[in-house]
Amino acid sequence: MFDGVPIPATTASVAQPLRAGAPANPTGPFAGRVAIVTGSESGIGRETARLLCEQGAAVVLNGRNAERLEHTRAALAAASHSVASCVADVTDYVSCEELVNTAIEAFGRLDILVTNASISQRAYFADMQPDVFKQVMDSNVYGTVYPLKAALPHLIKAKGSVTFISSISALNGMPSGSAYCAGKAAVANLAHTLRLELAHTGIHFGVVHIGFTQNDPEKRVLAADGQPVPIAHRPPRWQKSQAEVAAIILKHIRRRRQRTVISALGRLIVLVHTYFPRLGDWVVLTTIRRMRHFYE
Ligand SMILES: NC(=O)c1ccc[n+]([C@@H]2O[C@H](COP(=O)([O-])OP(=O)(O)OC[C@H]3O[C@@H](n4cnc5c(N)ncnc54)[C@H](OP(=O)(O)O)[C@@H]3O)[C@@H](O)[C@H]2O)c1
Numbered sequence: 001m002f003d004g005v006p007i008p009a010t011t012a013s014v015a016q017p018l019r020a021g022a023p024a025n026p027t028g029p030f031a032g033r034v035a036i037v038t039g040s041e042s043g044i045g046r047e048t049a050r051l052l053c054e055q056g057a058a059v060v061l062n063g064r065n066a067e068r069l070e071h072t073r074a075a076l077a078a079a080s081h082s083v084a085s086c087v088a089d090v091t092d093y094v095s096c097e098e099l100v101n102t103a104i105e106a107f108g109r110l111d112i113l114v115t116n117a118s119i120s121q122r123a124y125f126a127d128m129q130p131d132v133f134k135q136v137m138d139s140n141v142y143g144t145v146y147p148l149k150a151a152l153p154h155l156i157k158a159k160g161s162v163t164f165i166s167s168i169s170a171l172n173g174m175p176s177g178s179a180y181c182a183g184k185a186a187v188a189n190l191a192h193t194l195r196l197e198l199a200h201t202g203i204h205f206g207v208v209h210i211g212f213t214q215n216d217p218e219k220r221v222l223a224a225d226g227q228p229v230p231i232a233h234r235p236p237r238w239q240k241s242q243a244e245v246a247a248i249i250l251k252h253i254r255r256r257r258q259r260t261v262i263s264a265l266g267r268l269i270v271l272v273h274t275y276f277p278r279l280g281d282w283v284v285l286t287t288i289r290r291m292r293h294f295y296e
Helices: 043-054 066-078 094-106 130-140 140-157 176-195 242-254 264-275 278-286
Strands: 033-035 060-063 083-087 112-115 163-169 206-209 218-222 228-230 259-261
Touching: 033 043, 033 094, 043 060, 043 066, 043 094, 043 112, 043 242, 066 083, 083 094, 094 140, 112 140, 112 242, 130 140, 130 163, 130 176, 130 218, 140 163, 140 176, 140 264, 163 176, 163 242, 206 242, 218 264, 242 259, 264 278
Parallel strands: 033 060, 033 112, 060 083, 112 163, 163 206, 206 259
Antiparallel strands: 218 228
């Protein structure tokens, strides 16, 4: 479990150190903990970072877009949360070392890593440029491996917690999601190996398989030629809010769960994939033409 060393209260940015501020909830379940959430300038990562702050943690935010990252950092700092930020591409190992150094320099320790950064796709395999396939795989696989490699010595010291953000589409294949599904499945498998290999360290390794979630309007995924395009339409009633998903991620971290599958659809996929895999394929194959937009 975590040990309980108090953290210095600060808000900082790698580019521009800002005013100090006390954690908004110094008695919350994550009080005294320091977290990195990758890809937290927007979407689910941002809401996970916000909730960690609200529950007492100091959080290092990350993304590649300096302006958006600063906007998110400033909003959390304005609510008196302890936040720092680091512009870093998590597919680059040296940048991941800088990300981890930001946490250590700003808060002195690191307890929690949530690898959330990811690029998704809206492209069929036959049409996809090879380098687009690689970009999607890299962001999901090396974007998980590199932050963890850089953070590992600190997480060992803290007997910390690592959560890989995966997807229900890692539980089986999904047309138009080849590299994304493969990358998300890879990190789920990686978590299992690390749980065994690093059991003696006391680190928690968990995976959260997220289902359909409301997206920021600006969210883009890659088309077959690498162009950023809006995501496919999803029925709103099937989507959880980002805040709901963040709450589930925090519960997963608090309880040091190995695997959390979000949504009824996710649990249905696990059931069908495990016990009736051919039925699952039949459903997809007989509906794919009619529901093309749903599968994209
Ligand atoms: N929304 C859903 O329905 C859904 C369903 C299943 C799983 N998930 C998973 O949930 C997580 C969050 O998804 P989301 O919907 O919140 O997507 P999002 O809004 O696009 O957030 C992803 C974040 O990752 C950042 N990012 C991407 N590549 C990066 C890189 N190489 N280095 C650093 N940051 C990077 C993006 O910022 P920049 O591109 O500006 O750097 C963005 O801030 C992802 O892992 C996703 O696969 C989402």
